[in-house]
Amino acid sequence: MTTQEQEFELLGFFKALADENRLKIIGLLAQQPRSVEELSAVIGLGMSTTSHHLARLAKAGLVSARTDRHYYIYSLHTDTLKDMSQRLLQDEQIRQLSEPASSDAYDQKVLSSFLDGEGRVKTFPAQDKKLQVILRYVVKAFEPGQRYPEKQVNEILLRFNEDTAFLRRSLIEYRLMGREGGGGAYWRIDPD
Amino acid sequence: MTTQEQEFELLGFFKALADENRLKIIGLLAQQPRSVEELSAVIGLGMSTTSHHLARLAKAGLVSARTDRHYYIYSLHTDTLKDMSQRLLQDEQIRQLSEPASSDAYDQKVLSSFLDGEGRVKTFPAQDKKLQVILRYVVKAFEPGQRYPEKQVNEILLRFNEDTAFLRRSLIEYRLMGREGGGGAYWRIDPD
DNA sequence: AAATCATTTCTATAGTTATCGAAATATTAT
DNA sequence: ATAATATTTCGATAACTATAGAAATGATTT
Numbered sequence: 001m002t003t004q005e006q007e008f009e010l011l012g013f014f015k016a017l018a019d020e021n022r023l024k025i026i027g028l029l030a031q032q033p034r035s036v037e038e039l040s041a042v043i044g045l046g047m048s049t050t051s052h053h054l055a056r057l058a059k060a061g062l063v064s065a066r067t068d069r070h071y072y073i074y075s076l077h078t079d080t081l082k083d084m085s086q087r088l089l090q091d092e093q094i095r096q097l098s099e100p101a102s103s104d105a106y107d108q109k110v111l112s113s114f115l116d117g118e119g120r121v122k123t124f125p126a127q128d129k130k131l132q133v134i135l136r137y138v139v140k141a142f143e144p145g146q147r148y149p150e151k152q153v154n155e156i157l158l159r160f161n162e163d164t165a166f167l168r169r170s171l172i173e174y175r176l177m178g179r180e181g182g183g184g185a186y187w188r189i190d191p192d
Numbered sequence: 193m194t195t196q197e198q199e200f201e202l203l204g205f206f207k208a209l210a211d212e213n214r215l216k217i218i219g220l221l222a223q224q225p226r227s228v229e230e231l232s233a234v235i236g237l238g239m240s241t242t243s244h245h246l247a248r249l250a251k252a253g254l255v256s257a258r259t260d261r262h263y264y265i266y267s268l269h270t271d272t273l274k275d276m277s278q279r280l281l282q283d284e285q286i287r288q289l290s291e292p293a294s295s296d297a298y299d300q301k302v303l304s305s306f307l308d309g310e311g312r313v314k315t316f317p318a319q320d321k322k323l324q325v326i327l328r329y330v331v332k333a334f335e336p337g338q339r340y341p342e343k344q345v346n347e348i349l350l351r352f353n354e355d356t357a358f359l360r361r362s363l364i365e366y367r368l369m370g371r372e373g374g375g376g377a378y379w380r381i382d383p384d
Numbered sequence: 385a386a387a388t389c390a391t392t393t394c395t396a397t398a399g400t401t402a403t404c405g406a407a408a409t410a411t412t413a414t
Numbered sequence: 415a416t417a418a419t420a421t422t423t424c425g426a427t428a429a430c431t432a433t434a435g436a437a438a439t440g441a442t443t444t
Contacts, residue, residue, distance in 0.1 A: 240406090323439090
C-alpha cells in the first residue's frame with residue numbers, strides 16, 4: 001500500500017465519520033442491526049437521505065447490508081472502526097501522512113525569493129530558517145571530501161555574493177563547513 | 193460529561209481531520225514543529241488558508257503554537273490523537289453515540305400510520321417489525337402481574353380491533369403475553 | 385405475472401467550508 | 415518609535431455536501 005493510498009483511506013474514514021447524523025447511525029448500529037426505514041425514523045431524516053449516509057459509510061467499509069424479508073438490514077463493521085483507530089495509535093502511520101519528498105517546496109520558495117536569475121544571492125534573509133536554505137544552496141558549490149584554502153573559498157563564494165566574509169562565517173556557524181585552525185583549510189561537512 | 197458533549201467532541205475531532213490538507217499538516221507536524229510560512233509553502237496553500245486550517249486543528253485540541261523569534265511554531269499534540277483513538281476502541285463509547293431515549297421516534301411513526309383517532313388498530317402491518325410496535329402498544333392495556341381469563345382478554349382486545357383471535361395469537365407468539373395451558377389464564381409478560 | 389413495499393438513484397436546493405487576496409494585528413529588529 | 419516581517423482576520427467566491435421529494439430499481443408475496 002502506497003503512502004497516498006494510506007492517506008486516502010484514512011481521509012475517507014474521517015470524512016465518513018465527520019457528520020452528526022452518520023455518527024448517530026453508527027451508534028444505533030452498534031446496539032443492533034437495523035433497516036433503513038427504522039434508522040431514518042429514529043434519527044428523523046428522509047429515507048433517501050439516510051440511504052445516502054449509509055452509502056457513504058459503506059464506501060468507507062464501516063457498514064454493510066444483508067437482505068432480510070422486505071428489508072435491507074444494515075450492520076456495523078466494528079473491526080474496521082477498531083483497525084483504523086489502532087492505526088492512529090502508531091506513530092509511523094501519522095508521520096507518513098505527508099509525502100516525505102515534498103519538503104523542498106519550502107526551500108524552492110525561499111530560493112526564488114532571494115536569488116536572482118543567475119543564481120546569485122540578492123540579499124540575505126534575516127530569518128535563520130531562510131538563511132539556512134540559502135547556505136545549503138551555496139555549499140553545494142564545494143565538493144565533499146575536498147579541502148580548500150581560504151583564498152579559493154573566497155573565489156567560489158564570490159560567485160554568489162560580494163560579502164564573502166559573511167558567507168564564510170555563516171557556513172561555519174551553521175556547521176555546513178569545517179575549518180582547520182592552523183593552515184586555514186576549509187572543507188564541506190556532509191549532511192547526515 | 194453528557195452524551196451530547198461526548199458526541200460533539202468526537203464530531204469535532206473527526207471534522208478536524210476530515211480534510212486532505214489538514215491531514216498533511218498533521219503529518220508534517222508529527223515530524224517536527226513548523227511555522228505557518230513553512231507549512232503553507234510545503235503543502236502549497238496560501239498562508240491565510242493554512243492559518244485557517246491550523247485554527248481548526250487547534251480548536252479540536254490537536255495542535256498548539258508557541259512563539260519563537262519571528263515565527264509562531266505549531267506543534268502536534270500527539271496525546272489528543274491517541275486519547276481519541278483509544279476512546280474509539282471502547283465499545284461503550286460507540287454505543288453512546290446516539291441518545292438511547294430517541295428510539296421511540298420509529299414507534300411513533302408506525303403507530304400514527306396504523307391507529308385511527310381513537311387509538312384503534314386500522315389494519316395490521318404486514319412487517320414483523322411494525323406489527324411488534326402495534327402489539328407493544330396494545331399490551332399496555334393489561335396490568336403486569338395480573339391474571340386474565342380468556343373472556344376478559346377478548347373484551348379488552350376488542351377495544352383495539354375486531355380480530356381479537358389474531359391479536360391474542362400474536363401477543364402470545366411474540367412473547368408479550370403468557371398463557372396457562374389448563375384453565376385458560378393469560379398474563380402480561382414484563383419487558384426486560 | 386401482478387402488486388406491494390423497501391431501497392436506491394436522480395434532480396434540485398440550501399447550507400457549509402475551503403480558498404485566496406487584502407487589510408488588520410502582533411511581534412521582533414533597528 | 416519606526417520599520418520589517420509573520421500571522422490572523424475579513425470579505426468574497428467557488429467547491430462540496432446534506433437534504434428532501436420524485437422517479438426508478440429491486441425484492442417479496444400472492
